[in-house]
Amino acid sequence: MRCSMADFLTLQPVAALLEKIRALSPVADETVALDSALGRVLAFPFLAPEDVPGFSRSTMDGFAVRAKDSFGASEGAPALLECIGECPMGRRSELAVNPGQAARIWTGGMLPANADAVIMLEYSRQAGEALVEFTRPVAPLENVIQKGEDAGEGEILLPAGRVLRPQEIGLLAALGQKTVSVRRKPKVAVISSGDEIVPVDARPAPGQVRDINSYTLTTLVRTAGGESRSFGIAGDDENDLDARMREALGWADVLLLSGGSSAGRRDYTLKAFSRFPDVAILAHGVAISPGKPLIMARKGTQMLWGLPGHAASALVCAEVFIRPLLRRLLGQEEPAVDAAIVHAVLSRPVPSVQGRRDYIRVLLVPPAEAGGLPVARPVLGKSGLITTLVEANALVVCHEDLEGFAEGEIVAAHLLF
Amino acid sequence: MRCSMADFLTLQPVAALLEKIRALSPVADETVALDSALGRVLAFPFLAPEDVPGFSRSTMDGFAVRAKDSFGASEGAPALLECIGECPMGRRSELAVNPGQAARIWTGGMLPANADAVIMLEYSRQAGEALVEFTRPVAPLENVIQKGEDAGEGEILLPAGRVLRPQEIGLLAALGQKTVSVRRKPKVAVISSGDEIVPVDARPAPGQVRDINSYTLTTLVRTAGGESRSFGIAGDDENDLDARMREALGWADVLLLSGGSSAGRRDYTLKAFSRFPDVAILAHGVAISPGKPLIMARKGTQMLWGLPGHAASALVCAEVFIRPLLRRLLGQEEPAVDAAIVHAVLSRPVPSVQGRRDYIRVLLVPPAEAGGLPVARPVLGKSGLITTLVEANALVVCHEDLEGFAEGEIVAAHLLF
Numbered sequence: 063m064r065c066s067m068a069d070f071l072t073l074q075p076v077a078a079l080l081e082k083i084r085a086l087s088p089v090a091d092e093t094v095a096l097d098s099a100l101g102r103v104l105a106f107p108f109l110a111p112e113d114v115p116g117f118s119r120s121t122m123d124g125f126a127v128r129a130k131d132s133f134g135a136s137e138g139a140p141a142l143l144e145c146i147g148e149c150p151m152g153r154r155s156e157l158a159v160n161p162g163q164a165a166r167i168w169t170g171g172m173l174p175a176n177a178d179a180v181i182m183l184e185y186s187r188q189a190g191e192a193l194v195e196f197t198r199p200v201a202p203l204e205n206v207i208q209k210g211e212d213a214g215e216g217e218i219l220l221p222a223g224r225v226l227r228p229q230e231i232g233l234l235a236a237l238g239q240k241t242v243s244v245r246r247k248p249k250v251a252v253i254s255s256g257d258e259i260v261p262v263d264a265r266p267a268p269g270q271v272r273d274i275n276s277y278t279l280t281t282l283v284r285t286a287g288g289e290s291r292s293f294g295i296a297g298d299d300e301n302d303l304d305a306r307m308r309e310a311l312g313w314a315d316v317l318l319l320s321g322g323s324s325a326g327r328r329d330y331t332l333k334a335f336s337r338f339p340d341v342a343i344l345a346h347g348v349a350i351s352p353g354k355p356l357i358m359a360r361k362g363t364q365m366l367w368g369l370p371g372h373a374a375s376a377l378v379c380a381e382v383f384i385r386p387l388l389r390r391l392l393g394q395e396e397p398a399v400d401a402a403i404v405h406a407v408l409s410r411p412v413p414s415v416q417g418r419r420d421y422i423r424v425l426l427v428p429p430a431e432a433g434g435l436p437v438a439r440p441v442l443g444k445s446g447l448i449t450t451l452v453e454a455n456a457l458v459v460c461h462e463d464l465e466g467f468a469e470g471e472i473v474a475a476h477l478l479f
Numbered sequence: 480m481r482c483s484m485a486d487f488l489t490l491q492p493v494a495a496l497l498e499k500i501r502a503l504s505p506v507a508d509e510t511v512a513l514d515s516a517l518g519r520v521l522a523f524p525f526l527a528p529e530d531v532p533g534f535s536r537s538t539m540d541g542f543a544v545r546a547k548d549s550f551g552a553s554e555g556a557p558a559l560l561e562c563i564g565e566c567p568m569g570r571r572s573e574l575a576v577n578p579g580q581a582a583r584i585w586t587g588g589m590l591p592a593n594a595d596a597v598i599m600l601e602y603s604r605q606a607g608e609a610l611v612e613f614t615r616p617v618a619p620l621e622n623v624i625q626k627g628e629d630a631g632e633g634e635i636l637l638p639a640g641r642v643l644r645p646q647e648i649g650l651l652a653a654l655g656q657k658t659v660s661v662r663r664k665p666k667v668a669v670i671s672s673g674d675e676i677v678p679v680d681a682r683p684a685p686g687q688v689r690d691i692n693s694y695t696l697t698t699l700v701r702t703a704g705g706e707s708r709s710f711g712i713a714g715d716d717e718n719d720l721d722a723r724m725r726e727a728l729g730w731a732d733v734l735l736l737s738g739g740s741s742a743g744r745r746d747y748t749l750k751a752f753s754r755f756p757d758v759a760i761l762a763h764g765v766a767i768s769p770g771k772p773l774i775m776a777r778k779g780t781q782m783l784w785g786l787p788g789h790a791a792s793a794l795v796c797a798e799v800f801i802r803p804l805l806r807r808l809l810g811q812e813e814p815a816v817d818a819a820i821v822h823a824v825l826s827r828p829v830p831s832v833q834g835r836r837d838y839i840r841v842l843l844v845p846p847a848e849a850g851g852l853p854v855a856r857p858v859l860g861k862s863g864l865i866t867t868l869v870e871a872n873a874l875v876v877c878h879e880d881l882e883g884f885a886e887g888e889i890v891a892a893h894l895l896f
Contacts, residue, residue, distance in 0.1 A: 151673060152676070152677075153687070227702075259569070269568070269588065285517070399853045448653045
């Protein structure tokens with residue numbers, strides 16, 4: 063049997079696996095301090111807890127007036143009003159603006175009693191110790207935000223699933239939220255396997271290589287909003303691997319086991335998964351390149367993945383399946399526009415096989431001529447090369463119904479951050 | 480004087496400030512553990528410390544052979560070789576492949592003595608207990624990576640200034656780097672000012688608003704690779720502000736003071752900066768909207784910025800000036816293609832003023848018809864509204880020589896992450 067041939071995989075389409083991912087439920091929520099909520103995913107819709115703003119205020123530096131007093135004002139026939147003082151910032155003004163009067167006001171200041179509009183500083187001229195001329199009229203409510211105009215109490219301001227950017231954090235601060243309910247970070251355990259893999263600080267003997275996937279996969283998970291932990295390197299030893307898997311599954315929502323899934327060794331990962339009780343194999347073999355021998359399995363609510371050992375292939379599979387898996391576990395909303403898609407011109411033909419979805423690693427470079435589309439150069443080289451790992455900045459997808467791309471064809475490139 | 484008029488600013492072009500930023504020097508380097516180096520910026524070029532790979536190895540699952548033995552092989556006339564065993568993973572094989580022989584090998588395995596190529600499993604057929612037929616020839620070195628082929632010792636593998644993605648972390652792991660030299664994170668202090676500003680957990684009295692900028696600016700700095708710290712809220716009180724600024728400048732590389740720079744109050748920030756010894760005002764007023772009264776100053780190697788008090792305006796100015804400032808302080812390389820630029824169709828006309836650079840906040844939404852460009856909808860609304868803060872997902876730049884954009888015009892939108 064030492065020279066036995068490979069048996070054949072029943073390949074599932076990429077879309078079938080993505081469909082299974084979409085069927086999963088998000089993880090639980092937790093409460094975090096607002097100043098550490100950057101990049102987290104909102105667990106519930108956020109409703110305005112109060113009227114916003116809570117008082118009518120000026121949107122300009124200028125003068126609070128009764129709009130009627132400015133009607134008809136022009137450069138040639140300015141309106142002359144008495145300046146009765148300045149509205150303080152941060153508290154209610156004692157002033158009341160009566161007909162023929164104006165009060166100095168700053169941006170954000172609360173409107174004094176009886177005023178219903180603000181004339182911008184630019185359209186004012188001092189005309190005496192306490193007299194101001196205005197060269198333009200204002201309409202009632204001009205340059206003013208009324209109480210509750212921004213949002214009424216109970217209005218939905220942020221949907222569940224929103225990723226919190228500085229802007230959202232600012233909105234939550236404005237509405238007095240010191241803490242916020244977000245999805246907890248999905249926990250992803252990473253194990254590298256293979257007798258030839260040694261730790262990063264070891265000096266590899268002939269035939270050995272250092273562990274790459276523990277580093278690439280744990281860091282990729284972090285860029286996707288997950289928490290990750292490496293459970294080390296398992297040699298081709300069942301007991302060692304099982305012990306690491308048991309430890310990992312005691313902690314994780316998701317287990318990524320890389321290596322052992324190349325054609326010759328995939329039974330190793332499959333058998334390892336199958337040795338655990340209650341594991342259902344959801345896919346064994348996917349119509350994808352790279353990554354064909356991929357394994358997707360489930361143990362209760364935990365997801366187990368057998369990824370390629372080769373670093374670039376493992377990263378592509380993680381982009382294709384693990385990033386969407388984390389989006390789903392985080393209950394993240396779909397972006398209005400996929401910011402990660404850039405159109406580019408392919409620099410050379412790329413063949414593909416019908417019925418398989420190919421992910422082509424490319425380097426996007428600036429357009430050949432100003433205003434043109436960027437150029438996508440396929441990153442070539444033997445699949446074992448390590449230096450090509452860092453050359454690509456995007457993936458181009460060649461769908462199942464295509465036989466590849468021609469040189470000069472316009473393709474959609476998915477950016478790798 | 481209580482009704483005094485604004486004096487006029489000498490407006491500098493946006494490009495002049497960016498030029499001053501480009502003239503700054505990067506911050507110092509520090510050494511961090513590889514598994515916490517994600518997103519950090521490489522301080523020095525990284526050279527291959529050894530030949531990569533350190534041994535010749537297979538890139539396929541198959542059989543190690545002497546290529547010559549396969550010449551002429553075809554489906555009809557396969558080459559018949561003796562299978563002498565299997566090459567182990569992770570160590571040197573004891574096998575030597577003599578003429579007429581083949582050895583089973585896995586992807587990544589070290590080539591046995593005398594073998595110079597690998598025939599893929601797919602082109603092999605078992606033909607007896609220890610006999611294998613091959614239906615295709617291979618050339619010498621086919622499916623093999625030779626020692627040193629990936630990179631020779633001393634070759635530059637990563638340039639200084641590279642942001643470390645999972646891929647770069649993987650490359651460094653492959654080459655045995657447990658630690659890596661990166662630029663330290665630039666330290667950015669944030670102070671909000673204004674008598675009307677209260678902390679996020681306070682219940683604002685009439686005329687007061689909660690502090691937004693401490694949250695938006697500290698988090699934006701983090702997304703740009705900096706370390707940030709809030710030094711609280713300064714009322715319109717010189718002593719309090721000076722004390723906070725002194726504390727901030729004892730720690731920070733960059734100070735962001737927001738508020739107090741609107742037309743009526745900008746003297747406040749300008750005077751505050753000028754009260755400190757050795758402060759040079761580099762710009763006071765910029766031909767930009769929003770953000771015209773912006774102040775840029777320098778105190779030795781420390782940069783001081785007076786930003787608008789209005790949250791959306793402060794964020795725009797931070798995108799335009801503070802993000803590039805951090806890129807420069809980190810010594811970050813320019814990306815080959817600016818991934819943050821998306822072309823879109825403007826949904827309505829936007830007027831602008833010649834001689835001023837306008838940053839228009841827009842919401843990008845999917846194309847009206849499949850395959851078209853996304854649509855950019857300007858986010859309108861009075862400038863004091865808080866809810867519009869979260870609506871935009873991109874900025875459209877209207878340059879100084881334009882008078883605005885027409886409806887349907889194609890614009891470049893800079894994504895806000």
